Amino acid sequence: IPVDPFDLVIFGGTGDLARRKILPGLYLRFWDGQLPETAQIVGAARSEMSDEDFRGMVRAAINEVVPARKCDADRLDAFLNLVSYVAINATGEGGWRELAARMRPDRVQAFYFSVGPSLFGDLAERLHSHKIAGPGARIVVEKPFGNDLATARALNKTLALHFDETQIYRIDHYLGKETVQNLMAVRFANMLFEPLWNAQYIDHVQITVAETVGVGGRGSYYDKSGAMRDMVQNHLMQLLCLTAMEPPSKFDPDAVRDEKLKVIRALEPVPAHDIVRGQYQPGPDGPGYREDAENPDSRTESFIAMKLHIANWRWNGTPFYLRTGKRMKARVSEIVVRFKEPPHSIFEDDTGQSANELTIRLQPNEGMDMTVTIKEPGPGGMRLVDVPLDMTFAEALGEEAADVPDAYERLIMDVIRGNQTLFMRGDEVEAAWAWTDPIIAGWTEREEKPHRYEAGSTGPEDALILLHRDGRRWKELR
Ligand code: BG6
Numbered sequence: 001i002p003v004d005p006f007d008l009v010i011f012g013g014t015g016d017l018a019r020r021k022i023l024p025g026l027y028l029r030f031w032d033g034q035l036p037e038t039a040q041i042v043g044a045a046r047s048e049m050s051d052e053d054f055r056g057m058v059r060a061a062i063n064e065v066v067p068a069r070k071c072d073a074d075r076l077d078a079f080l081n082l083v084s085y086v087a088i089n090a091t092g093e094g095g096w097r098e099l100a101a102r103m104r105p106d107r108v109q110a111f112y113f114s115v116g117p118s119l120f121g122d123l124a125e126r127l128h129s130h131k132i133a134g135p136g137a138r139i140v141v142e143k144p145f146g147n148d149l150a151t152a153r154a155l156n157k158t159l160a161l162h163f164d165e166t167q168i169y170r171i172d173h174y175l176g177k178e179t180v181q182n183l184m185a186v187r188f189a190n191m192l193f194e195p196l197w198n199a200q201y202i203d204h205v206q207i208t209v210a211e212t213v214g215v216g217g218r219g220s221y222y223d224k225s226g227a228m229r230d231m232v233q234n235h236l237m238q239l240l241c242l243t244a245m246e247p248p249s250k251f252d253p254d255a256v257r258d259e260k261l262k263v264i265r266a267l268e269p270v271p272a273h274d275i276v277r278g279q280y281q282p283g284p285d286g287p288g289y290r291e292d293a294e295n296p297d298s299r300t301e302s303f304i305a306m307k308l309h310i311a312n313w314r315w316n317g318t319p320f321y322l323r324t325g326k327r328m329k330a331r332v333s334e335i336v337v338r339f340k341e342p343p344h345s346i347f348e349d350d351t352g353q354s355a356n357e358l359t360i361r362l363q364p365n366e367g368m369d370m371t372v373t374i375k376e377p378g379p380g381g382m383r384l385v386d387v388p389l390d391m392t393f394a395e396a397l398g399e400e401a402a403d404v405p406d407a408y409e410r411l412i413m414d415v416i417r418g419n420q421t422l423f424m425r426g427d428e429v430e431a432a433w434a435w436t437d438p439i440i441a442g443w444t445e446r447e448e449k450p451h452r453y454e455a456g457s458t459g460p461e462d463a464l465i466l467l468h469r470d471g472r473r474w475k476e477l478r
Helices: 016-031 051-065 073-080 096-102 117-129 149-160 178-188 219-244 253-265 393-397 407-417 426-446 461-468
Strands: 006-011 040-045 083-087 108-113 138-141 168-170 202-210 275-281 303-308 320-325 332-339 357-363 367-375 384-392 451-454
Touching: 006 016, 006 407, 016 040, 016 051, 016 073, 016 407, 040 096, 051 073, 051 083, 083 096, 108 117, 108 407, 117 138, 117 149, 138 149, 138 407, 149 426, 168 407, 168 426, 178 219, 178 357, 202 219, 219 253, 219 303, 219 320, 219 332, 219 426, 253 426, 275 461, 303 461, 320 461, 367 393, 384 393, 451 461
Parallel strands: 006 040, 006 108, 040 083, 108 138, 138 168, 202 320, 275 451
Antiparallel strands: 202 332, 275 303, 303 320, 332 357, 357 367, 367 384
16 A cells, blocks of 8 residues: 655765665665655755766665565666755755755655764754744654763754654664564464463563674774664663563554553663673684774673563563674574473473473564473373474465565655654653663773673673573574
């Protein structure tokens, strides 16, 4: 179903995100018939460039990112007809009149701020003073949304000068991932899980986002950020919220975001001994973190493992273990819910019996599996064995399920539809920083150095010990 006619302006239209994600994402939605023929996409950036030059850049970007079978020349030409360019000076007056002349008031208007946060205020102010953004206009902003609570608050205040919260779409692209949304479907559309989804039946939860890539190429950004700000404060926090939140009364933006906010606010402060920071070392396959970051003395972490407690009725006594890192053994994002063992075993030979484990695989190989204990087949008596009930979505649902849209495709369409459910509210972002800030401040005060770990490994040994000392272990990274 096509969305309503819209004008979308991408500030930073020639930048990396626009070329890798936003423009190819819009093209794929067009390819699928979701963009109306009258949609208008305007790239806006500093350089002087003609419409034709910009279209050439967009064509090249799409050819590079989109699979060839979806890149037929006619469709691509038709899409490029929707695209134009305006050279704009974010901090001056150049280009704004021209942009104003292109906007059509009877449309959905969306302004994507794909630029550094230092320009948010200038852009918002000029959209307002040139009367470009109408009352229903939407603005889209990317992470990093601030660097700590103070900067996030300042950004929220700046945006609030000209835009209402219902107009602001803060992207966390993890929320646009198909399987992340599935987490809500699994929890709230099945009777099977929710009654057991609490500290009485769940021993612990593991949330892992492991990457094989390093920080080469973006070291100057990453070295000021580290895994805590780059991944934990946003993506892992969102996964934690969706796993732990109470059922919202309906699938509506504020109902969902209210519940997520309660989880963040219920997080207990994390003592230093429950956090392990790591930094990857040079190895046969590539340079170490410090070379990649071009900072020989860097103390920034490229890995974090931590144990969290949520202080509420549902989760009292059930720890959540989070880990994320660069240059690890495998690219795996998953949530593992480990249930408790049955209170009493009636079988004498129950050496094979263990607890049920539900794994929600976010990427790759999206799907779920659940281990159940059954009788080992054969005449050898009542011997027990754990077997997986595996559901890979692509196998269960056919090819279409394997062809899932990229998170950006989904999220940009939600902006046009005016649905904020999968976007972070201002208070949510601030609460996440309020929880993160003291942890980071503690490292600085103690002048803490990250542990070393070998590139291509599962992280520092202390991360394994974090669970071993509780009599648990991480699910293997495969
Ligand atoms: C980004 C981080 O937000 O998410 C990157 O800045 C990280 O460091 C990326 O690599 C991971 O996203 P995905 O979709 O590849 O899991």
